[in-house]
Amino acid sequence: MTEQPFTxxxxxxxxxxxxxxxxxxxxxxxxxARFNLFLPKKALAGEAVPAVYVLAGLTCNQDTFLIKSNAIRYAAEYGLALVAPDTSPRGADVAGEDEAYDLGTGAGYYVDATSDPWAAHYRMGSYVRHELPAFVEKHFPIKVGRRGIMGHSMGGMGALSVALGDAEAWTTVSAFAPIAAPSRVDWGQKATATYFGGYEAEWGQYDPCLLLQSGRTHPGMFLVDQGLDDEFLTRLRPDWLEQAARDAGQSLTLRRHEGYDHSYWFVQSFIQDHLKHHAEGLL
Structure with a gap:
């Protein structure tokens, strides 16, 4: 009997x-590694469906986005699968990984660390970009290569960088309050010192603004929503993303919303628009 590849x-x-x-x-x-998978009715009947990968933010895990965003209701309506990975490895036993909310456990930034001892396990970049999609498409009724990606905050940064890093692999892209330029704000600078051993150039593979400035673009339109009462607005810098996209010729719809903060109440308010955006591109 063949051993089951997952539990x-x-x-x-x-x-x-x-x-x-x-x-x-x-x-x-x-x-x-843990991930959550939502299969709509069609998939349960054996019909392969497109999948949208949803990336959560700092301190979150594989449950957070699906439980708090209300995305499942609209994915079910449109016939889309949702794949929600964790935000970091768990149990790596790296000294200091549980000391701060913005580094280590729950804060993988969807990058591959290059500095020891983090490099052995903190490889969320390659996991999300390559390993997880290949695994899901092999073992579940998911259409090969019909992928969308979206995320919130750190996950929004991840969604944009993953799509810009390999535009052919990801058909549709969206983000809520993404960290647009992690290499230039304190969250990312802390990660630079730890994950990359202080080597700032490593951010060139993961920073959405740097990727756009280097000429990396995506053929689709990026849908991005940002609350103007977001307590982290000065760290997120949607204005920098808007300028970088304009300079690179990247199609971007950046919607700013008065009165909305950084919470999942904000995400819930506009999640239907995002699932519709992905459905229109994937179905």
Whole structure:
């Protein structure tokens, strides 16, 4: 008998489909990794469907986006699968990984660390870009190569950088309050010193503004929403993203919203527009 390549931790009926909480051994992370998968009704019947990968922000995990965003209701309506990875490896036993909310556990930034001892396990960049999509498309009724990606905050940064880094692999892209230029704000600078050993040039692969400035663009339109009452606005810098996109010729719809903050109440308010954006490009 062939050994199952993943462990089904939990399953729950939801919106006519099913949520599956899964664990598998990740080659990139060198550790077990958890992700959540929402399969709409069509997929449960065996029909392959496109998938949207949803990336959560600092301090979150694989549950956060799906539980708090209300994305499942609209994914079910449009017939899209959702894939939600964790935000960092767990159990790496790196000294200091649990000391701060913005570094280490829950704060992988969707990058590959190059500095020891972080480099052995903190490889969320390659995990999200390559390993997880290949794994999901191999083992579940998901259309090969029909992928969208979106995220919130750190996850919004991840979504933009993943799409810009390999535009052919990702059809649709959107973000809520993304960290637009991590190499130039304190969150990213802290990560530079730790994950990259102080080598700032490493951000060139992951910083959305730097990628755009280097000439990397995506053929689709980026949909980005930003609350103007966001307490982290000076760290997120949507204005820098807007300028970089304009200079690079990247199609971008950046919507600013008075009265909205950084929370998932903000995400809930506009999540339907994002799922519609992905459905129009993927179906």
């Amino acid at each position: 089904l931790v939990e399953r729950h009926a939801c919106c006519g489909g099913e949520i599956r909480c899964l664990s598998h051994q990740s080659h990139e992370l060198g550790l077990p």
